[in-house]
Amino acid sequence: MAAELDVDRLQAWVREFARTVADHRDELTELDSAIGDADHGTNMDRGLSAAVAALDAGPPADPAALLKQVGMTLVSKVGGASGPLYGTFFLRMAGAGGSGPWDPAAFATALRAGLDGVIARGKAEPGDKTMLDALAPACDALDAAVAAGEPFGTALAAAVDAGRRGRDATVPMQARKGRASYLGERSVGHQDPGATSTVLLLEAAASTLAVPQD
Amino acid sequence: MAAELDVDRLQAWVREFARTVADHRDELTELDSAIGDADHGTNMDRGLSAAVAALDAGPPADPAALLKQVGMTLVSKVGGASGPLYGTFFLRMAGAGGSGPWDPAAFATALRAGLDGVIARGKAEPGDKTMLDALAPACDALDAAVAAGEPFGTALAAAVDAGRRGRDATVPMQARKGRASYLGERSVGHQDPGATSTVLLLEAAASTLAVPQD
Amino acid sequence: MKKLINNPSDVVADALRGMAAAHPGLLRIDHENRIVFRGDAPVQGKVGLVSGGGSGHEPMHGGFVGPGMLDAACAGEVFTSPVPDQVLAATQGVDGGAGVLHIVKNYTGDVMNFEMAAEMVTAESGTEVVAVVTDDDVAVQDSLYTAGRRGVGVTVLLEKIAGAAAEQGRPLAEVADLARTVNANGRSMGMALTSCTVPAAGKPTFDLPEGEMEIGVGIHGEPGRRRVPVAPAREIAEMLLEPILADLDFGAGDGVLAFVNGLGGTPLIELYVMYAEVAAILERSGVTVARSLVGSYMTSLEMAGCSVTLLKVDDDLVRLWDAPVRTPGLRWGV
Amino acid sequence: MKKLINNPSDVVADALRGMAAAHPGLLRIDHENRIVFRGDAPVQGKVGLVSGGGSGHEPMHGGFVGPGMLDAACAGEVFTSPVPDQVLAATQGVDGGAGVLHIVKNYTGDVMNFEMAAEMVTAESGTEVVAVVTDDDVAVQDSLYTAGRRGVGVTVLLEKIAGAAAEQGRPLAEVADLARTVNANGRSMGMALTSCTVPAAGKPTFDLPEGEMEIGVGIHGEPGRRRVPVAPAREIAEMLLEPILADLDFGAGDGVLAFVNGLGGTPLIELYVMYAEVAAILERSGVTVARSLVGSYMTSLEMAGCSVTLLKVDDDLVRLWDAPVRTPGLRWGV
Ligand SMILES: Nc1ncnc2c1ncn2[C@@H]1O[C@H](COP(=O)(O)OP(=O)(O)O)[C@@H](O)[C@H]1O
Ligand SMILES: Nc1ncnc2c1ncn2[C@@H]1O[C@H](COP(=O)(O)OP(=O)(O)O)[C@@H](O)[C@H]1O
């Protein structure tokens, strides 16, 4: 039986993402110190804490409403580059996945819509040393695994794997977008903070969205 | 035969004082960092370098003119507390010693006039943790030794000894005048920079003014 | 970390309370949205000027709100651009019927958040919004391989000059054109002797050992393009001016506004030492200084260092620069 | 030591070159004597105001020269009071026939050098000179066992207020009385988070480890009265205001000018955070803030820290404070 992604499960995903970002806040900020302005961890943590607080106040009725609320909260609370990017990501997911409980295919479709939203908003491409370098390969891996009929847990694990490889691949890249691009060659040798937080997003998906019976 | 203090000899004194202050510049500034504003060495060195440069340009004709020139230069070049004080010291010496070559008694008289000038200008008393704590006992020792008919070299050595003891005695004192007084009890335990430079003045006198045949 | 603050997360809110207390009447502060408004905003019939950005650059931008300059400034978190909601509220709050100019520094975050705000304004109301993006920092190559040049010192000059034009009643299109002209005619370059410390991060963004400095540093503690041994002011002035003069033809006879800016931890005496060297180089290069500005106007928290900005000016720009301005950070003629 | 300077021994001369280049017309600088003159000095029939002190406190005093404030400022070496020759030349240069007021901060060196200058003026000319000494720093006990209180923040306010009175044409005796009133009604207290570094000394004047601050520090890097753990802005404001409020009766209903001053290495955002706390305490204490000033006006090289000054003001003082002033450091109304 295919996993059913209802609002509770997606809520668990967002909460787990928030929790791991809080755990890794200093690490994300540290990465951003090296090639940015030392705020990525603080930014993401502020936004996700607000998103969780809004969920605590009363969770929305369906997946689309849930992710829309998360996206709006991130847009309103984060600022910087990651606010509009992660915000747009969740808003586009919300718009693409429909209101009823999602199946894995719907989730994959929504995730790709989120990815497209990040590209439309930030105008970066894979290889620019941004969060896209983790998100794009993860989407590809998820699509392939879902299309191949893999269990959702396996599919998500493949997405995490691809995301981690993409994140690690940002290390040798020279940044061409965002603040790190100001460093030119000096951006080489550092891991992108946004790609790092994106892997936390994917890991949170793998640990919360795949039901045991998959 | 009593030492004859002509303009050359007094000039040698001033030059030696300048040389030793330059050598101890950082030490004087360091002492002033602890209980003042970290400029005593720089101040004295700037003024005495200018005084030496003026001497190089053409030394005055007699002791009074020489010391007057030195005093005026210090007043014009040093600033801070030490400028008016050391300047007044030399100006008063110049005024008290007469124009002809000085004998030790004349020198002792002039030195006391200098001391009185410092007191008049700075309104401090011995025990306030200032240059007076070296200068006043040195004057007393010199007067006593000269009155007792000691050779000038011996008399100057006594003055140096008294000056050094006075300087060392500033360490446990709590400052009551000058910048160090702002520290209150925290001024205790530090040697006064002005008393330290005064000992250099006395040591320079001992090494230049006492003729070998004394 | 040593700072005169309460809690790192309260810095922006606390500073806005301080501004409100220090400038009653002149400024009105929306604490919830973290917007510094001109006390009499909206001014009917006048183009409204809105800027904003991360906090930590004070007096920019909140200190430039007032007659003759900005109508509102949105204060983001430290070094984090404001969010669209703030920009939307600021835009609505200064709309006097003649449209609103957004003055945006070219950073990915700032550009995206202002863009989203402009989309929201369009969706919600008929207010006309034009955005002008500043990108004057020659430390960054303006190529497809970067996010483009950063907006730095020219932003301050642009806010003053566009503010004067708006105050004169010039229409939005004209104010926006003028703003673009200012941006096109200005170039900047900065350097740091020390790093800044983001309050929430709690430690210096980068390590800069004794004896070294960063050339081409950004105002958010982004490391510069290269690290070199500390040099005398005279050589630092050369290092900053050389790429500026090479990038735009500040030819003989051109009048410029020369701006030496402190980054927050550098005292005025050093800025005047730097200005002396800058003025000497300009004189040797045959560039005429029409106006000058020396001080800490666009800071990077407590970073020690400075930036130099040159803006080519004609008579109109000089007149607009000289026009009365009354803000906490820049004031004359009134 | 990291500073934007050339040679440590040239700092003062270089900064004066920078001031001359940055403020042509407004200022005229005698580089040999290191005096910053108002461009149109001497102003006939007006009382001349001369101040000065060690350099390293910029904008004080050279940045306060201009219409409505000082006529001349003598720049000493860093942290070293000027010499009598400078004060003499400045006094002669601003003598417009109505006498000259010397504004002297209470430090042994400053007082003696100004005294010697006044003696020289009297010996050389008929110019009437009156000296007013500021001593507003409550960190120092005013007793026979100290050199007396230091002159700090009140000096800035006094220069502005006495400058306005002189500009109005008030006679010397009246301007001097007013200046004494200002001094008598003002109190200040400062603190440091870091030491400054005297350029010629090349290293910090004192060591202040992470986690500690000096309370009651002087503006020359003189260590303070006590060292305590770093505290939130709210508590620092208490520590500074408590002795000020205890020392002079700033009673309920009294109007004060509240001045939060940065010591050179502290950015404006932190000064506004401090001002928010100061304003809150004053409100709780029933003290009405009539005017405020927030910024780095009396610095101590690159020292991080701040001072707070309260000045009791009546309507006359407020009017004089509000009167037009045009100097590099303070400007309004013109
Ligand atoms: N144009 C872009 N497209 C996609 N991601 C981007 C872009 N610009 C920046 N990023 C991502 O944003 C991250 C930085 O986020 P953050 O530090 O929160 O914002 P800021 O750079 O405004 O301080 C980068 O590590 C990068 O992954
Ligand atoms: N009133 C005074 N009378 C005598 N000596 C004084 C007085 N005040 C200060 N001094 C001396 O001056 C010294 C400091 O000189 P200096 O550092 O050059 O001046 P400043 O204190 O102005 O920086 C002190 O160490 C002390 O010996």
Ligand SMILES: [Mg+2]
């Ligand atoms: Mg960042």
Ligand SMILES: [Mg+2]
């Ligand atoms: Mg000293």
Ligand SMILES: [Mg+2]
């Ligand atoms: Mg940021």
Ligand SMILES: [Mg+2]
């Ligand atoms: Mg001194």
